[in-house]
Amino acid sequence: MGLLSDIGRFLLMLKGMFKRPEKASMYWKELMHQCVEIGIGSLGIVAIISVFIGAVSTIQTAYQLVSPLVPLTTIAQIVRDTVILEFAPTLVCIVLAGVAGSRIASELGNMRVSEQIDALEIMGINTKTYLILPKIAAAMLMIPLLVMIAMALGIWGGRLAGTAAGIISPNIFDKGLAADFLPYNVFFALVKGYVFSFIISSVPAYYGYYVRGGALEIGRASTKAVVVSCVLILFADYILSALLL
């Protein structure tokens, strides 16, 4: 019953977002602000994670491919496909659920308990449109971009680690990268990026917007938002893989 009520309220929240903005320029400003917060604000952690994940992938793949019959270019192919198909979209989005998701939930939660949302309502502003829509739109604009950056940095990290550890030369790595490359994999990763970015932004927005109580409840809502987002990301990952691959 609680789950159904949550789903119903979540859908009503989404429906409530699509109202005519009071002033387009203010909404544009808010969208840009959220793009900076979500995109630029998460760039550092995305870069660090991507480089190291790529590096670890190269080393671990090389460790398992001991047969002299398997060409070294295979290492690059495996790293490329793993990073593009799974690590860049899924792992990065799980991290973003923690970074951006908890920020969205706590920001809206704080605005709710300190009556800032009520203040906006009293002014005649549709708070769902003004506060939630720009966050979801910004996430859907910036997170796929971050996923693309993560792909590039992950592969670069793998190349760097392979060279540094003397596993694979840059030339052979580059050759492996170009071999049997499927552009569809990038499309698939971007589809995942869009779906996950919607989850990362809308689920925490829901938990933050409807929080009741004080600081403790904001913390709880934030944690719950991250947990639910992560579970939904993994579930959506499975469904998308089953449907699109």
Place this chain on the structure above:
Amino acid sequence: MIEVKNIQKKFGDKVVIENVSAMMKPGQCNLIIGASGSGKTVLMKCMVGLLTPDQGEICYQGESYFSMSQEQRTSIRKEIGMLFQGSALFDSLTVEQNIMFPLDMFTTDSDSQKLKRVNEVLERVNLKDVNRKFPAELSGGMKKRVALARAVVLNPKYLFCDEPNSGLDPQTSLVIDKLIKDLTVEFNITTVVNTHDMNSVMETGDYILYMYQGKKEWEGTRKDIIFSKNQLLNDFIFASEFLKDAKDMRMLEETGKMPNVRNMDELTRP
């Protein structure tokens, strides 16, 4: 003018407001008083449309708020200013940006016009050199004054103040009360104040509605309070011996049996 007609509000099985009616006139401070949990805040939230009553009507200029279309409600809300108990200033914005926010959202004024208006209202609430400060850098009284400035920046017809003196020292409370009273008279605003503060009641209350356990127990002016025989009201307002003495003195003053010391002070002031 705001008319409250037979408002009833329940949360689950608990009746929080029961058949409350009132008439709030422009140019006067209309006070809702009562103990904690008596339904004051719920009544105010129903009046501004943050809560929907189960029964009854809230009429703005004779038109029922809850029968209005969404567009009409939005336009009424643009005429409402509200001062929240916790000020409800936007943490991430400076004082200037907080006050400018309604202007940015609802006017097409130039930046210089908006800034001029911001400075006007800041001056009106006796605040200087705070434009670039963030709410976290302000004292409680300053926050209330900034929130009041934001509430009146669009020249509202209706001003709602939810416990404007909570958490403030008596002197700052007086400043806030005076500001609310002056703004109400100056701009002929229909002001509704939700308060516990007995000083506010006696200084600013043009119309007073006393709520007890969700019901309207008493209504009248601050002068009526002095002569009221309502035991619940007297127990609430004149709870301490000091306040009982003050009431007796005020009664003597009002009936002319004792000179009004405050007025004499005014007269003898050089």
